Amino acid sequence: MPEAEQSEKALSRETLAELDRTDPLARCRDHFQLAEDLLYFDGNSLGPLPKTSREHLHRVLDQQWGEDLISSWNSHGWIELPRRIGGRIAPLIGADPEQVVVCDSVSVNLFKLLAAATELRPGRRTLLCQADHFPTDLYITQGLAGLRGQGYRVGYVGVDELRDYLLDPERGSDVAVVSLGQVDFRTGRLLDMAEITRSIHRAGALALWDLSHSAGALPVRLDEHDVDFAVGCGYKFLNGGPGAPSFLYVAERHLGRAVNPLAGWFGHRDPFAFNRDYLPAVGIDRFMCGTPPILAMTSLDAALDVWQGVSLEEVREKSVRLGDLFLRLVAERCDGLGLSPACPADADLRGSQVCWTHPHGYEVMQALIEHRLVGDFRSPDILRFGLCPLYQRYVDLWDAVEILRRVLESSIYLEPRFQVRSKVT
Ligand SMILES: *Cc1c(COP(=O)(O)O)cnc(C)c1O
Secondary structure: OOHHHHOOOOOOHHHHHHHHHOOOOHHHHHHEEOOOOOEEOOOOOOOOEEHHHHHHHHHHHHHHHHHHHHHHHHHOOHHHHHHHHHHHHHHHHOOOHHHEEEOOOHHHHHHHHHHHHHHHOOOOOEEEEEOOOOHHHHHHHHHHHHHHOOOOEEEEEOHHHHHHHHHOHHHHOOEEEEEEEOEOOOOOEEOOHHHHHHHHHHOOOEEEEEOOOOOOOOOOOOOOOOOOEEEEOOOOOOOOOOOOOOEEEEOHHHHOOOOOOOOOHHHEOOHHHOOOOOOEOOHHHHHOOOOOOHHHHHHHHHHHHHHOOOOHHHHHHHHHHHHHHHHHHHHHHOOOOOOEEOOOOOHHHEOOEEEEEOOOHHHHHHHHHHOOEEOEEEOOOEEEEEOOOOOOOHHHHHHHHHHHHHHHHHOHHHOHHHHOOOOOO
């Protein structure tokens, strides 16, 4: 850490500007379309538009769809996109490429993988979820358990109680699969994937990790940590665009036997044979279902260009520093204004976001957004700020905290217009 940052005296905007001048990732900001006056801290919900995605989308629209039409499936390799993009995401999640494919949404992929996992553990009837998991992960699990019937049930366990749950001979031996998020979407807590996966395996169960808040934010090591299944999001830290397809990972050791319950023709061994009976493709292809959305795939594909020459270790290092500085600035400059930290103070236990609770969290966030500081609100009272080292600057922290301080000090957030609830928060 540079000396200026370590010193006891309060931080200044100049200290932060100095960090920007020596930041090896500073050049990456230019890859994105971002207004100069906008403080965007919501890339963990929707990544900004990479300039290369805009250009590539135009090419695909005008030339491929516009001119070459259906021949593009072959001539422009549309048919290869799910595997090719999967192969590009693989190094970001520490996986060999033949285990990753891009298709459908996180929710749909969760369904496929949970079903596959329970089939691989016959006789075990508990689908165990992290108690405060992202709602869609919970709902999909509930839906699948209901469909299975026959005593299948969803269990919920706090992360800190997971080990004991699994070690309990009666409860642990009934668990088929454990479904967890590597980074908690509310609090930003980062879990120990290696240790938790080991304890899941010791209980004879399978591990399904949701990487929506970790892929593209920090180094992930699926193969090294022996993970069984994983899903992740294309439109958050991977900047693939609104509703970008998700990716899924199945460890090679399961690929021969894991069954996709959504047996669509794109998962068939020979889709264009148009046979009556389903025969699953060999390998990860079997986890596809229907026709891939080529325009959405195109934008995700191009968005991955920004990772060329970028190391995730560097990204993580900057993310940690951004988080530490943001927390310190708020402690120094917003003291007594009603904010309580809601994320781990220890960077080793924190993903790529920081958050605070505030009794008027929703209204405060609406007022911040009006002042061009975009984070988001997570019910019931969390103000959440995503840290995206590819395009955020250290001085953005200073400017963000100044806006936060002014909004809180002035109580402007109590004005009625900030209380109107939108559909999407
Ligand atoms: C964003 C997110 C999702 C999104 O699921 P979709 O089906 O793509 O809407 C799922 N799980 C987690 C943990 C997420 O953060």
